[in-house]
Amino acid sequence: MNSVFKTLLTLLLALAGNSWGQASTPGAPAKAAAASVNSVVDFDETTWATLLQSGPRPAAYLFTTSYCSTCPDAFAKVQAGAARKGQAVPLSVVMMDVGGTQALRHMVHFQGLTRMYAFDGYEAAIRQSVDPQWPNVTPYVVLIDKKGRLQKFIGPPTPKALRAWLG
Amino acid sequence: MNINKLPSPLQGLLLAGAALLFCATAWSQTATPVAAAAPSHAAHAPRAQLATGAAFAPDGSLWMVGLDAQQQLSTWRSTDLATWSEPHKLETRGDAISADGENRPKIAFGPQGQVVIAYTRPLDKPYTGWIRMLRSSDGGANFSAPFTVHHDTQEITHRFESVAFDATGALHAVWIDKRDLKASGKGYVGAAIYQTVSTDGGKTFGPDTKVADHSCECCRIALAQGPDGKLRALWRHVFGASTRDHAFANLSDSAPNTFKRATFDEWNIQACPHHGPGLARADSATNPGYHAVWFGIRKEKGADVAAVRYARLGADGQPIASTVRALPDAQAEHADVAATGDKLAIVWRSFQGKETSLKAWLSKDGGKTFETRVLATARGNNDQPHLVSNDARMVVIWRTTEQTQIHELSF
Numbered sequence: 001m002n003s004v005f006k007t008l009l010t011l012l013l014a015l016a017g018n019s020w021g022q023a024s025t026p027g028a029p030a031k032a033a034a035a036s037v038n039s040v041v042d043f044d045e046t047t048w049a050t051l052l053q054s055g056p057r058p059a060a061y062l063f064t065t066s067y068c069s070t071c072p073d074a075f076a077k078v079q080a081g082a083a084r085k086g087q088a089v090p091l092s093v094v095m096m097d098v099g100g101t102q103a104l105r106h107m108v109h110f111q112g113l114t115r116m117y118a119f120d121g122y123e124a125a126i127r128q129s130v131d132p133q134w135p136n137v138t139p140y141v142v143l144i145d146k147k148g149r150l151q152k153f154i155g156p157p158t159p160k161a162l163r164a165w166l167g
Numbered sequence: 168m169n170i171n172k173l174p175s176p177l178q179g180l181l182l183a184g185a186a187l188l189f190c191a192t193a194w195s196q197t198a199t200p201v202a203a204a205a206p207s208h209a210a211h212a213p214r215a216q217l218a219t220g221a222a223f224a225p226d227g228s229l230w231m232v233g234l235d236a237q238q239q240l241s242t243w244r245s246t247d248l249a250t251w252s253e254p255h256k257l258e259t260r261g262d263a264i265s266a267d268g269e270n271r272p273k274i275a276f277g278p279q280g281q282v283v284i285a286y287t288r289p290l291d292k293p294y295t296g297w298i299r300m301l302r303s304s305d306g307g308a309n310f311s312a313p314f315t316v317h318h319d320t321q322e323i324t325h326r327f328e329s330v331a332f333d334a335t336g337a338l339h340a341v342w343i344d345k346r347d348l349k350a351s352g353k354g355y356v357g358a359a360i361y362q363t364v365s366t367d368g369g370k371t372f373g374p375d376t377k378v379a380d381h382s383c384e385c386c387r388i389a390l391a392q393g394p395d396g397k398l399r400a401l402w403r404h405v406f407g408a409s410t411r412d413h414a415f416a417n418l419s420d421s422a423p424n425t426f427k428r429a430t431f432d433e434w435n436i437q438a439c440p441h442h443g444p445g446l447a448r449a450d451s452a453t454n455p456g457y458h459a460v461w462f463g464i465r466k467e468k469g470a471d472v473a474a475v476r477y478a479r480l481g482a483d484g485q486p487i488a489s490t491v492r493a494l495p496d497a498q499a500e501h502a503d504v505a506a507t508g509d510k511l512a513i514v515w516r517s518f519q520g521k522e523t524s525l526k527a528w529l530s531k532d533g534g535k536t537f538e539t540r541v542l543a544t545a546r547g548n549n550d551q552p553h554l555v556s557n558d559a560r561m562v563v564i565w566r567t568t569e570q571t572q573i574h575e576l577s578f
Contacts, residue, residue: 065441067269067384067385068441069385069439074438097267097268098214102213109293124523135440135442136500137442
């Protein structure tokens with residue numbers, strides 16, 4: 001896909017993610033939005049920079065794979081952290097090894113998910129565009145607070161980090 | 168992104184699209200989900216399944232097994248270690264086949280013309296699979312229909328298999344299995360290692376027997392023949408609640424959980440490294456043992472240091488602390504190891520910038536000193552490199568989207 005077009009679409013989606021979050025009922029559990037996720041959004045080497053620049057805040061991204069059986073528990077911790085605060089925070093899952101219907105099969109493991117992405121391109125190149133120091137270990141979790149500050153984790157975030165994330 | 172640099176028609180599209188999306192989502196919470204209008208990943212061709220297995224046949228030819236361009240299980244053969252034959256397609260009766268990352272088809276040659284090919288067939292439920300096998304008794308000219316190796320047929324994990332013949336000709340299939348997790352419930356840590364043995368080249372298999380409780384869930388298992396001809400296994404293990412180091416076992420030990428701890432990174436993590444170890448026999452009469460490579464994160468001077476590391480293991484699998492060292496590449500991934508006499512090779516791949524490099528670390532003195540070489544580079548998707556050796560030759564197999572390279576190593 002043309003990279004300029006993809007960047008535009010990513011920006012549109014990011015903007016939409018912001019407005020969607022604002023339109024949600026304050027205090028509603030984040031999982032209310034999960035039922036509406038029915039497709040997978042491309043995530044290429046340009047996507048992360050666009051999301052950092054223009055994506056929703058606060059937000060959480062969990063990078064996972066089709067074989068990562070420890071990832072659902074990590075996502076549940078993030079979701080519970082948001083729910084405890086009573087905030088409808090965008091919670092995204094990024095599948096690194098499969099897309100389309102294969103990725104959507106994993107929806108059931110991520111209650112509270114608001115968007116699912118899937119890598120589109122060479123995995124190592126996309127991974128290094130997110131974090132050059134990240135070895136291919138999942139879950140890799142990024143928490144972004146309302147000021148755009150990042151906390152990154154291999155494995156589930158700590159309770160302290162979850163509290164700091166949403167203030 | 169600098170919007171002013173975009174062509175004007177795209178600016179218009181962007182502004183109009185953004186305005187429409189804002190209006191739609193603000194007007195009604197029941198508006199069509201934004202994701203439904205996104206570029207759907209389902210429209211893309213699935214990622215190429217490049218993971219392959221390879222082995223030398225008794226006649227010295229090199230065989231490879233993997234999925235061809237039509238995603239059909241096939242074998243290729245090379246007699247000159249430079250070119251491959253046309254693919255020989257295998258009948259798998261419609262099995263889905265895992266051929267990505269740590270989960271690759273394997274091939275092994277036994278005595279008397281026996282050849283087996285093994286793969287994981289993923290089932291409908293995520294994280295589940297069965298170990299399937301095809302067997303040949305005529306040197307690979309003809310193969311059987313696929314059959315399931317293990318006796319347990321629950322829809323659970325039986326994945327990440329490894330297969331090898333021991334010196335007696337017994338075929339061992341070893342895999343990661345979650346039957347104990349299912350039976351024990353949430354309190355069971357990780358998965359388990361199981362094996363089954365065939366003494367007739369894969370016609371029949373003995374019972375599924377447990378090698379160890381509490382393995383990590385999705386890393387490949389390394390196998391090597393010991394000096395006694397029996398197989399040793401090295402796998403990522405969960406020690407305690409969440410320390411993901413490695414365990415070493417003699418597969419001929421009848422009792423489960425008789426393994427030794429082989430690495431001490433003390434990596435405490437609830438995560439899936441998907442990065443299994445490599446193992447080779449140290450072929451030394453005066454200093455027997457094994458060479459091991461593995462990935463882990465350990466604390467060094469208070470900092471988390473991720474690395475692929477090498478160590479010499481003793482004959483019982485315990486590491487010799489003075490030999491532990493990191494490979495000379497912070498981006499090293501998925502290393503493999505092979506040894507013949509004092510010649511030792513470690514290969515890995517490393518991505519930096521736009522290219523993946525295939526690198527080798529070669530030793531002529533059994534691992535005391537090494538020389539680093541870059542064997543090749545490639546762009547785009549590629550398989551993990553695999554070392555294949557027999558008594559006479561040692562080669563690296565590396566499959567990229569363009570070709571499957573063979574690099575014969577000279578020391």
